Amino acid sequence: MNFWARITNPEDRHPFFDQIEKLFKNRTGVAGLIIITLFVLTSILAPAISPHDPIENSLYDQLKPPVWKEGGSTKNLLGTDDLGRDMLSRLIYGARVSLTLGIVSVGIALLFGSMLGALAGYYKGWPDNVIMRIMDIILAFPYILLAIVIVAYLGPGLRNAMIAIGIINIPRFARIIRASAIEEYEKDYVTAARAVGASNRRIIFNAIFPNCLSPIIVQASLGFGEAILSGAGLSFLGLGAQPPLSEWGAMIAEGRSMILRAWWVMTFPGIAILFAVLGFNLLGDGLRDALDPRLRD
């Protein structure tokens, strides 16, 4: 049928599009969406748009300042680091690392968190107690400290950093989904599903779970920003991405000894982290405004 009419006509379109429209009317949400789109495009197109190889050393171009400073050149728009590597290229490739880190760690947290949360909220009683007390234990540790412990146990490296960030983010998803599942459990359509002979598993995943999606989407977006931040933190401490991989947190760590001589080595990755996290937080807020039924007018 007429595809466009099904999206634009408020009468017979899927309610999903009502929320998309609401998101597009929300300025913070759109700002976040623009930043994230740029961020994603940058990481996908990294090989095509970066002017240099991010790990290529150049002995003659060490610590070149950005192009607008005295001594800068158009060859290295944002200058070079102490090994003569092009800052712009490293930042562009760093976007890839951060994006992967966000997807993997939020994916881990989302998968396990929503499963545990849904089980706890549906079965209540002792499964609820066991699951949620474990979540409380995870939450009792300072966020980054627990990540350090896990990475220390698994060994440093980007992959283990992703796993660690995933694990420490499980409770936030579990709690939210448990709360929504408990709320949805009381609704009549759950009883109706049971009355037509649906099994517990079917009721949890086919009836309850799709109704808990809005808080999950909001939380995933906010969690994405936080995961990037924690990933950069771990890399800064030397527990995440290992050299020569260009990761924003690691770049800050490398540049901190030169901050007085070459401020750009440390500043640009910091700005990159700032914008990436800001983008996801803005989108998360926008999504919350669009999806949260309590904020609907």
Place this chain on the structure above:
Amino acid sequence: MSAEHLLEVRNLKTYFDVRGGVLKAVDDVSFTIEAGETLGLVGESGCGKTVTANSIMRLVPIPPGRIAGGEILFEGVDVLKLTASEMRKVRGNKISMIFQEPMTSLNPVFTVGDQVAEVISLHKKLSQREIRDRVIEAFRLVRIPAPESRINEYPHQMSGGMRQRVIIAMALACNPKLMIADEPSTALDVTIQAQILDLMNNLKEETGASILFITHDLGVIAEMAQRVAVMYAGKIMEAADADTLFGEPKHPYTIGLMTSIPVLGIGKKEKRLSTIPGVVPSLFKLPPGCLFNERCSVAHKECGHLEPPMIDLGHGHIVRCHNHA
């Protein structure tokens, strides 16, 4: 065995263990439903109608609920003894349920067609194509216009009456032997109510399914049921075929209910509507003797301490009252 009954409930006791004691929501209830028959179950709010229905479907949450005794024989098999997976094969397939609230009984995130299709796919091994055809057929059966396009709509796009039709279509989808209708018309306005009741009467004739019709509305019961059971505080007070019950009610509670129906008309001498004095007793503090004695106009001494037995007046008319012993 009693093979001639489609459903036979024998001495069903459903209790709830709650703080402060045991709530006897359903206490020693027995009734039968024959094939193709509609049994009306009437009573005030909180008298145990819905709990009876949920007990048959095994939807009573355990704990706090528990089936303290009795048997529910469906086609000669005690559903209370079935395993969870056997019970799932009965629900929606042989016994289905129509709910009170059409606004909330449908899952808001799926199309109505998908929800009816789900019922079919749970119980029948059919291809996607065949399932779709059966969904459309079910929609046609419940007189939803333009079923081919309506199946793609979401619940929020439909009116209350249409949603109730979808719920009935879900209940009918697998050609059940018994439909339990728990106040299916209460949440609808009067004109839609009449349409839905008409529809259910027609469908009963078309499909031959029996209906357990639960309501607090005697007018609705008169229109729907062949036999009627009146419940009060967890017990059946009187049961008879509809004509007898409405023609010559025997139990003082039934008589009280009949006289408290407002009648439209000019020249009525009695201006005020008659009522039953008092309130339904709390299930925590049931009175000794007859449950109704504190509100009864014809109670005598015996009623205050001796519980009346079920008295058979013949022709399937039973009443729980000392006055008819």
